[in-house]
Amino acid sequence: MSNVQLKELRAYTKEVVDRSIETLKDYLRLPTISAQNKAIPETVEMVCQLIEEAGGEAKALDDLGGNPVVYGFFPAGSNGDSSKTLLFYNHYDVQPPEPLNEWESEPFEPTIKDGILFARGVSDNKGDFIARLTAIKVLKEVAGELPCNIKFMVEGEEEIGSPNLAPYISKYKDLFQADACIWEFGTKDEQERVNMVAGIKGMAYMELTSIGADIDMHSSVGAYVDNAAWRLVQALATMKDKQNNILVEGFYDGIEKPKESEIEAVSRLPFNEEAVSKLYGLKRPLITTEKGIDPREAMVFQPTMTICGIESGYTGEGAKTILPKSAKVKLDCRLVPGQDPNLIFEAVQKHLLKHGFEDIQVTLLNGQKAYRSDFNHPFIRHVLQTAKEVYEKEAVLAPNSAGTGPMYEFGNQLNLPIVSTGVGWVKSKAHAPNESIRLKDFEEGVVHMAYMLSSFSQALKGKVEEDNITT
Amino acid sequence: MSNVQLKELRAYTKEVVDRSIETLKDYLRLPTISAQNKAIPETVEMVCQLIEEAGGEAKALDDLGGNPVVYGFFPAGSNGDSSKTLLFYNHYDVQPPEPLNEWESEPFEPTIKDGILFARGVSDNKGDFIARLTAIKVLKEVAGELPCNIKFMVEGEEEIGSPNLAPYISKYKDLFQADACIWEFGTKDEQERVNMVAGIKGMAYMELTSIGADIDMHSSVGAYVDNAAWRLVQALATMKDKQNNILVEGFYDGIEKPKESEIEAVSRLPFNEEAVSKLYGLKRPLITTEKGIDPREAMVFQPTMTICGIESGYTGEGAKTILPKSAKVKLDCRLVPGQDPNLIFEAVQKHLLKHGFEDIQVTLLNGQKAYRSDFNHPFIRHVLQTAKEVYEKEAVLAPNSAGTGPMYEFGNQLNLPIVSTGVGWVKSKAHAPNESIRLKDFEEGVVHMAYMLSSFSQALKGKVEEDNITT
Known part of the structure; x- marks a missing residue:
């Protein structure tokens, strides 16, 4: 040729x-x-x-x-x-x-x-x-x-x-x-x-910030002062369920259906669950195994919402009794064709408003289709x-x-x-x-x-x- | 005299x-x-x-x-x-x-x-x-x-x-x-x-740890690898609701009813919501205000469950796309008469088991009645x-x-x-x-x-x- x-x-x-x-x-x-x-x-x-x-x-x-x-x-x-x-x-x-x-x-x-x-x-x-x-x-x-x-x-x-x-x-x-x-x-x-x-895949990388006060407080005030970290946890828990389904309204909208040839090709991709598990030292089964789906299909065709980092208050050794002033999480959403990072960002903002978390601020750090x-x-x-x-x-x-x-x-x-x-x-x-x-x-x-x-x-x-x- | x-x-x-x-x-x-x-x-x-x-x-x-x-x-x-x-x-x-x-x-x-x-x-x-x-x-x-x-x-x-x-x-x-x-x-x-x-008040200060893997991973594997931080968030969300009610079964068990004289004394304690709010620079109303209860009663008679700190993955500036190997939270529970820190610790362990979080480890760092x-x-x-x-x-x-x-x-x-x-x-x-x-x-x-x-x-x-x- x-x-x-x-x-x-x-x-x-x-x-x-x-x-x-x-x-x-x-x-x-x-x-x-x-x-x-x-x-x-x-x-x-x-x-x-x-x-x-x-x-x-x-x-x-x-x-x-x-x-x-x-x-x-x-x-x-x-x-x-x-x-x-x-x-x-x-x-x-x-x-x-x-x-x-x-x-x-x-x-x-x-x-x-x-x-x-x-x-x-x-x-x-x-x-x-x-x-x-x-x-x-x-x-x-x-x-x-x-x-x-x-x-x-x-x-x-x-x-x-x-x-x-x-x-x-x-x-x-x-x-x-x-x-x-x-x-x-x-x-x-x-x-x-x-x-x-x-x-x-595309990406919408966001930072969510919950601010409760100007200063860290003694944790005894937890009886009446709201806790920025609890609030962020509660907000996050409305965004994804235990089975790793993303609950943000509109998140899955517009996703293009993969073509037959693409699905077929994916079924021939290499994937060795045991090797992956060993490579990372995984402590739990793959989430795809729990859900009964093919990890290769998830890898190629399904969007994600990953906590890359979360931080609030005292994280050193031992017990320090404070009520932290703020909490922050970094969320990486990997997108598939048909999803738009700006729309995902808006969907997350709307979701937080709808669930009563109007005080949680969202920033889009990186968006790619x-x-x-x-x-x-x-x-x-x-x-x-x-x-x-x-x-x-x-x-x-x-x-x-x-x-x-x-x-x-x-x-x-x-x-x-x-x-x-x-x-x-x-x-x-x-x-x-x-x-x-x-x-x-x-x-x-x-x-x-x-x-x-x-x-x-x-x-x-x-x-x-x-x-x-x-x- | x-x-x-x-x-x-x-x-x-x-x-x-x-x-x-x-x-x-x-x-x-x-x-x-x-x-x-x-x-x-x-x-x-x-x-x-x-x-x-x-x-x-x-x-x-x-x-x-x-x-x-x-x-x-x-x-x-x-x-x-x-x-x-x-x-x-x-x-x-x-x-x-x-x-x-x-x-x-x-x-x-x-x-x-x-x-x-x-x-x-x-x-x-x-x-x-x-x-x-x-x-x-x-x-x-x-x-x-x-x-x-x-x-x-x-x-x-x-x-x-x-x-x-x-x-x-x-x-x-x-x-x-x-x-x-x-x-x-x-x-x-x-x-x-x-x-x-x-x-x-007494105290049960606990640390909850979720370990997903031996190493931090590239966040693209979030399509099939479970996320220790999401898991900890989901577990925490089962322990307290948005209205700050503690949902751990048995948590409120055995609490002694305050005496009339104690309730009456509490009603005469000083509490200036505006001053408290200004002192800490609070961004939201007191949780007691939201629930329609007296903050002084909460302060004296109600137990708490406060996130003193939470940490997982990347928490620096900007976007780093990792799936963290583990996540950790520090929880400070202030107890009232009738509660036993060891029983609270056991209740939290049982709660996690019951809700399918058997992989989350709990340590009691400090317990006082x-x-x-x-x-x-x-x-x-x-x-x-x-x-x-x-x-x-x-x-x-x-x-x-x-x-x-x-x-x-x-x-x-x-x-x-x-x-x-x-x-x-x-x-x-x-x-x-x-x-x-x-x-x-x-x-x-x-x-x-x-x-x-x-x-x-x-x-x-x-x-x-x-x-x-x-x-």
């Missing part, structure tokens, strides 16, 4: 991969922590340089606030198809490395051990960016030129919820316009199958098919991940199919200490992207071989 | 009060923080010395663990009534001074400003101890000798819940045996009336009557305070009437920064105790003048 031989791509990738890893290590040494506004300018400069060194054109957009959004462009060669463009979405920022004492190597001093490269951001998402640039170099060398246009968006606020991204997509719609998009991440599962997603690509788009089938050839194993595709990202703005404004795949593995530990990728996954990821690009244009024209596609 | 003239007691007290204040300042310089095990031996030594200097016999009991319990004894003079004994209950430990930045002077460097003495522990309860010793000296000087036996118990763990006191009372019952007891504290209200109590003396005992009427004469104003007596102390063990094991009165004022701020007493209240307190002692023996024999007693 391809203009170039997979064998040749593999061979040349092997030749250049060591140099790419050195480049990746340099990139990883920059502690680009967006939450702490660290190392942003130097990282932007390096991202632009790396694009230019690979033969592309780079531009750092910064006229709409927030950390700069890097645009990269590699035109199709003279024999290529300049009417077709693939867009890579990446981000150059990383999560804070804390807790530091749990790292076995320095988070910003990339360390290789037994073929595994450890560093903050290596799997999320600096490794993928370097792998994709390497794929472009490999393809150019093997094929002589690029068979299509390639664009990059590398943003710098993904780890803080991409609060400034939408206006950039809107204003620079023409610049980022493409026919399809490869999203940032992907991991191999326990059975060494590449796991891809064609969408993401969910997104699902057309599962059967020829592009997505092409990415799956080429993965199967490169990895010599079927890939697994979920309609959406359980996590969140700014995919909705891409899908909605640029109107293109999106699939996420990358170089992570089952123990990549994104966001956690000892984040890692395996060098062999990086190398295979380079080959996959080069091979996928080599026939991207034909695939979009419907020339995909229809056999043996696993969704 | 007295063998000595009140005028003479006032005159001699005025002569010696300055020296007493100097002694008190020395005592206050010792940072006797039981919660941090600070300055215990030197304070015990000073307490014994002070008793001996006042002509008494002192003994530090320490054979049953915990901080030493000081016993003090002053025998009746040869013309006195050695068949009658008054016991003073005091404690030499103080609360931690934190938050330090809110103090206007050093907490352990006593500072006098406009007739007010500021220091940690001055109102709770070091000032009262020195005032009582001074009263003994004054009475001996004015009357020539003591008219009855006087005993002291000065313990060192009151501020941490007197965990080791009961066995001392039990073992040394004969040593502490007396006919009546003056408890540690008392304050003047806004109308300058001395407020006394004839009892205290409530206690109320016989309100009409001649001794209590004697203390009120002498107060009226000394302060030239009616005193106010409540059946019990809203606070807690180890009074039950005294009342139950020593079987004597108990009333609490002392040298505090409305702004004494016990347990808080800038704790204080007024020097004139100290002086008046000395006179009251000397005058009360001068006719204590007769009063017990029923020779109290019956007129004008305000309860």
Whole structure:
């Protein structure tokens, strides 16, 4: 199906991969922590340089606030198809490395051990960016030129919820316009199958605050003074029942019914309850088990409302007898297509009013819509098919991940199919200490992207071989 | 009614009060923080010395663990009534001074400003101890000798819940045996009336812990992993309703019905809702107002269940998307006569089991029973009557305070009437920064105790003048 031989791509990738890893290590040494506004300018400069060194054109957009959004462009060669463009979405920022004492190597001093490269951001998402640039170099060398246009968006606020991204997509719609998009991440599962997603969940992250007084009081006044913590507890208890059904009126409104093909795909996703339970040290059965539903369906199709944190009064050792002045809870709602974070926020406000908790204040800290690509788009089938050839194993595709990202703005404004795949593995530990990728996954990821690009244009024209596609 | 003239007691007290204040300042310089095990031996030594200097016999009991319990004894003079004994209950430990930045002077460097003495522990309860010793000296000087036996118990763990006191009372019952007891504290209200109590509330201080996993998880797993914080919220919501009724089965069992005289006394207690609301900066009406009940009745006769603190997961700034491994709440139940902290603890355990929260662990951190003396005992009427004469104003007596102390063990094991009165004022701020007493209240307190002692023996024999007693 391809203009170039997979064998040749593999061979040349092997030749250049060591140099790419050195480049990746340099990139990883920059502690680009967006939450702490660290190392942003130097990282932007390096991202632009790396694009230019690979033969592309780079531009750092910064006229709409927030950390700069890097645009990269590699035109199709003279024999290529300049009417077709693939867009890579990446981000150059990383999560804070804390807790530091749990790292076995320095988070910003990339360390290789037994073929595994450890560093903050290596799997999320600096490794993928370097792998994709390497794929472009490999393809150019093997094929002589690029068979299509390639664009990059590398943003710098993904780890803080991409609060400034939408206006950039809107204003620079023409610049980022493409026919399809490869999203940032992907991991191999326990059975060494590449796991891809064609969408993401949305999010409404809220803070609820109950304020009872200006000062903490002696707890003996509990006989007549109302308690902000009890009040918050009572309010929360009206929002979710013991069986984890969300009781906020309107919360489930508008949810799009999953397609048959999506339900079918979900039934083939890997899920090992015992392994999950062991991984986290769970003390109780899964809530899906209690409710008799499939955890994979819950993961993909059902919204959540999670208490991420709650705090009030004295939380130290022993007994301190105070009646706290206030109480606060952080609620993370993961949304599915059809839900709107602003409407969820309003629904929670209305719910509190209706239940007599007009004094509890709600703030929306982060809102993103969910997104699902057309599962059967020829592009997505092409990415799956080429993965199967490169990895010599079927890939697994979920309609959406359980996590969140700014995919909705891409899908909605640029109107293109999106699939996420990358170089992570089952123990990549994104966001956690000892984040890692395996060098062999990086190398295979380079080959996959080069091979996928080599026939991207034909695939979009419907020339995909229809056999043996696993969704 | 007295063998000595009140005028003479006032005159001699005025002569010696300055020296007493100097002694008190020395005592206050010792940072006797039981919660941090600070300055215990030197304070015990000073307490014994002070008793001996006042002509008494002192003994530090320490054979049953915990901080030493000081016993003090002053025998009746040869013309006195050695068949009658008054016991003073005091404690030499103080609360931690934190938050330090809110103090206007050093907490352990006593500072006098406009007739007010500021220091940690001055109102709770070091000032009262020195005032009582001074009263003994004054009475001996004015009357020539003591008219009855006087005993002291000065313990060192009151501020941490007197965990080791009961066995001392039990073992040394004969040593502490007396006919009546003056408890540690008392304050003047806004109308300058001395407020006394004839009892205290009890306490069951519990910690409830919900553990869901060994580690904090990414909040996207909320679709299938149960949330320890939601679980604790749901459990708590079954324990108290929105109207602050406690729903734990058996919680209200066995509560003794207040006597008519107690109810009547409560109706005459001072309570200024507006002042209370302003003092704390309350944002909502009193819960008693919402329920249409008298806050004074709630304060004296109703048990409470207060969340003193709750904690789970991420409580810092902004949005962190975790599903926390565990959640914890601290619950302070103030009990009334008839309730048993151990039975309350068991009731909470049973309640959680019954409602399907068998995984939530409960620990009882502190348990004390409530206690109320016989309100009409001649001794209590004697203390009120002498107060009226000394302060030239009616005193106010409540059946019990809203606070807690180890009074039950005294009342139950020593079987004597108990009333609490002392040298505090409305702004004494016990347990808080800038704790204080007024020097004139100290002086008046000395006179009251000397005058009360001068006719204590007769009063017990029923020779109290019956007129004008305000309860």
